[in-house]
Amino acid sequence: MAAPEPAESGQPAESGRPNWPGASNALGSEPSAYLRQHADNPVFWRPFGDEAFAFAAERDVPVFLSIGYAACHWCHVMAHESFEDQETADYLNAHFVPVKVDREERPDVDSVYMAATQAISGEGGWPMSVFLTPDGLAFHAGTYFPPIPLPGRPSFRNVLEAVHEAWLERRDAVEQNARGLAANLADAPFAGVVRLDGPPEMLEASLLPEAVALLARSEDPDAGGFGSAPKFPPSAVLEFLIRHAAAPSDTALAARDMAARGLAGMARSALRDQLDGGFARYSVTADWSVPHFEKMLYDNAQLLRVYAHWARLGGNEVFPAGEAASVASRCADWMLGSLKLSNGALASSLDADTVVGGVHHEGATYLWTPESLVDALGADDAEAVATMMNVGAEGTVSELGSPLHPGRALTDAESRLWERVRPVLLASRNLRNQPARDDKVVAGWNGLALAALAEAGAILDRPDLVAAAEAVAEYLADVHWNSASQVLVRVSHDSRARGIGGLLEDYAFCADGLLALYGVTGATRWYRFAEELILAACSRFVENGKLADSAGVSAQVFNAQGQQTALDPFDNATPSGAAGFAGALLSFAAYSGSHEHRLMAGNILSLLPPLATRAPRIAGWLLATAQAALAGPVEAAVAGPDSPLLRELHTALLKSPSPGLVIAVKMDDGAFPAGEVEVPLLLHRSGAPDGSAQVYLCRDMVCERPLSDVAAVQSRLAAMAAGD
Template sequence: MANRLAGSPSAYLRQHAANPVDWQPYGDEAFSEAKRRDVPVFISIGYAACHWCHVMAHESFEDRATAEALNQRFVSIKVDREERPDVDAVYMAACQAMSGQGGWPLSIFALPDGRAFYAGTYFPPLPYPGRPSFRQILDAVWEAWTERREAVEQQAAALAEGLGGVFSAHLLDVEAPAGAVEPQALDAAVAGLIRTEDPEHGGFGGAPKFPPSPVLEFLIRHASATSSSGGSAEAARALAGRALAGMCRSALFDALGGGFARYSVTADWSLPHYEKMLYDNAQLLRVLAHWVWLGGSDEFPREEAHEAAALTADWLIRELGLPEGGFASSLDADSERDGRSVEGGYYVWTRRELAEAVGREHADAAVRLASVFGLPIGEHSDHGAPLHPGRALDVGERELLERHRATLLAARARRTPPGRDDKVVAGWNGLAVAALADAAWALERPELLDGARRAAELLATVHWDGERLLRVSHAGSAAGIEGLLGDYAGCAEGAFSLYGATGEERWYAWAEELLEVAARRFVADGLLSDEAVASGEASAGVRIALAGARTLDPHDNETPSGASLLAGALLAHAAYSGSAQHRALASSILAGLPRVLAQGPRAAGWLLAVAEAAFAGPVEIAVVGRPDGNRRHLVAAALAAPSPGRVVAVGDHEAADERIPLLAGRPGGPDGAPLAYVCRDFACRLPVSTPEELGEQLRAGG
């Protein structure tokens, strides 16, 4: 008999709909049933592309005896961490507090009111040294519940109180006087990143190694900011170049089809965990586009970045693009190979497979390709490996790959592809819109704007009802909780970028509307939090688990924090509109930078990037006049401006639209000839009519 997950918008929940476990989605109904039955709650948290989530599901949740034990003794709840990051954050903190570690699948045992009292991650079906089996855990928890209830409740109360204090400590008082962030803090952050760099392979820290996307955006902005000291700017450029080179020349990057895997199991990026996530690829596509605008570096030339960005943009649209618009959340790590599910099975090659794909008439090319990409030989020749060189390809090697790329992609497409999680997450799609909008101009690929528009259209019509933004949609229908702060801010970021790339006023208007609603719904009693204050949907169990606390996580995780994204969008709006209120709110968020930096600069990448924009800007560029070829050249020069504090407004009409203050009173030339105005705080220099003149003004700092 199917459980209650079949109609969920989450692919992860639907994957468990046929389990014999009587799963329920996270919500008040599940907790009410636990109270009525007087049983503990088992909360299992994961996501669709999680390899070990699938392993535990097969070993335990598909096992009827295990399911019977769960059904008799517990109320079991399934949570998609991508759909409910608020729930995941609370219970991950509980797991780390109790066990000193975390990860997914996350296994939580809680009181009927949601307060956790025991937690762990993956539990095997049979015990082995140092790790009990899942059935042993179930028996031990039930014994504690029935025999030592008072001790269990005391532990849950103490943990909730402690977590509430931790989460409350991060709440941001937006009404407090904003202290100034010193520019020296940005130079110090670069120095701190250098100390944690892996200079041999690029990136930061050891294994497992993740793409440092928000940090890369900060480094690029620092390298391009005219206010940063020469040594610090060059150090930032070199640091970013080494990280990008390490990733793009490694197995983390799919050299054949484009796109980046979630992380590398090894420090040298040579063994990826093959799941591909929208949020990683949206951020890295934008970083690569900005690196192209910056001009590259000796460590990672502009041409290599251009190629990696183009492949990633094509992959994003081809593999994650949805018929209704928008982008799917992820591709699984596992796929079928030789009749069994294998992690990375879709992406790895043997020398024999490569030779068969290119054909006998190209045998020499197959041998050379196998050598370039380091495929195993000898006794290990049947072991598949990803195609990655681990170094820059020379001109001949690049031409060789290009000649056979379509053939190899066609051969790979005949394999069983990895599963796709088709849910649309608002904030992640906002980041994808921003990435495609920037990449369209940086790569001179205007067709990429079509994908950005379609995603923005879905967000603005399906996720947005004029009063609130829903976080998730599936098959063109939105459902579930209201968006979190990062969803509102991520969509505003995407909409502003799309406006700057297209001049279509509706995207500016929507971004402005999102920020107005966010200021009302995420600020209460002067405090900024990650969930909408008036939303009851997100509160089931969570606030009880935190002893009533509201939550704000100011640190970057796999995506920029909601607070830092909001600060960036507020700064952009202030530059377009002159709004002192929005700039003041952004400054209040930036005032929390020293506290976030206490965890290290890698936790504060996007907030550091926003700080760069605040110091460098606003540089306001208004391009007006008829939409001819010259206006396009002016827009291209404006978007490629080196200042991280620049915004670009584009108007079609000789009399600028009053809706966008930056355009007001700035007409085009005779007969609507395009002109560009470079302004600071709405005080503009004389307009120019050529990209060369515009470039000179921008290089002079506006």
């Protein structure tokens, strides 16, 4: 049976076609590629907004809300089967107001109606199909509905007819159930519970070893990762495990081993494109052997950072640092080669499907048969590669073939063979039809990429990646940030910001990325931009002492969540906005000396105790931030004249795995641009009396005796990580 992407009364005219004013599809000029994909449907789609709901109230019909995203395979399937079908479209247009939402553009809409869908149907995923009252309350929902009934799943037409009949015949019951569901969502655990106007609870260090032990219970020690199929890359959890491994403790080795198995399992699997280095969204099998082929910026940004951090940690025998560095480098190359736009920003995703002969085929670009390998390589190399990369006569994905993946470490001889044939296979594959790209730019995801590119560039000695990070930062400053209104816009397309103001996650991820870029480059403008974002976020998302994921939510979303502001602390495909904000606040407080912002970070971390001891897999970034907080975080100020020693000291800091380390650089002979002032961590820091550069290692702005020797700095950082 087909499955969704996992997770995540008017009357017809006599002709059967609607004839009300303005009856047309209204998606043609939308910035979202997903919405534009549906612009030619016979369904009279409207974007989410007051106009659509007012139209539903005027006609006294429900809203049919369809939520998906451009790279979603089953979204394409349902579109072809139902939304492109004229008869289905006529019925939908006659009895509903159809509204289409890109979950990547409007995660605030997706989040509340996903919760409603899970409560109503017991499942969640995309495409998501939700039926709403004209004031935005959900009363029926599901995910993918086929064109004909399947075991356990009614047809889409059956559902439409049943909902229409219930709306006409049982309206009171429908509206009462909708109000009850909204009330239940308002009472959900953690809904709006973070208060930032009081002293935080003390963070117990014992929580982190407990989380490691609990994670071990759900680990798949054979394939790596956690849980069973479908299996998603646990990026935030891996970041926590790497940070925990860097701080000596009784559970540090267990954390290191778990991280190694997860990183090795993904790197050597079909989840990672063995030819171009990008990672797919998830695997439909527990051993990572059959990916779901869409490639998302947010996954690859997070995994680039994690693999670079593992290389910085030094790896282990299960997954060596050199292999991790290679994985990270090729992942970065894929991001810049496949997603980088001419304006310097990064596009959102590549589609799961490839269109061949007008038909969508999942993963068609990436699949190989023994015959296609022979065509590309010749018989001898093809046979060896087929054996090495698990390509058999019967395709593991479809009749089109199997993805290339060894599922294990290659021998030295196999590695030499692979490095020889890989460019040939990639060139051959590039001649095939390619998946479509969603060119919309999402602020928060570019913030994740900004951090990853900056840090990976420093760790891997690749200044081109740092330059790419600077280009992303320039784009965010020029296109997404309105300095006059202090608003960060979430989405842009064709270098023009459009749509809603950014969510908490957008401000948080961008600020975190900018602080990472400042630590690598020492360019004060990036620190100041991060500061502006953090101060704007504090003003925008904190009301009456409570933190929320969004500000100025639509009336419909507000109604659907029981007329409450909402905060979701759980990581999903990306860290939660709350966790991301806690991390950004912690780093900012370390640079600025602001106890107010340090206390705010501590208040958000108060969410951690019940999550760490019950569900650490959905609290990875909170755990990673807590690890940084318990380490200090350590503040490093490098000061002195521009010299080889200053650059060596700076590089040593950038390559230190100290959890949460923040780095600032001050050149004694450098002048600040007009209007700029020093980063507070650098105030009163200078080179040594003999004129050489030195490093101040501090906690909470209290610094130790400065050091001018690289080995001494490295030794002291290790001791501080151990709690000394």
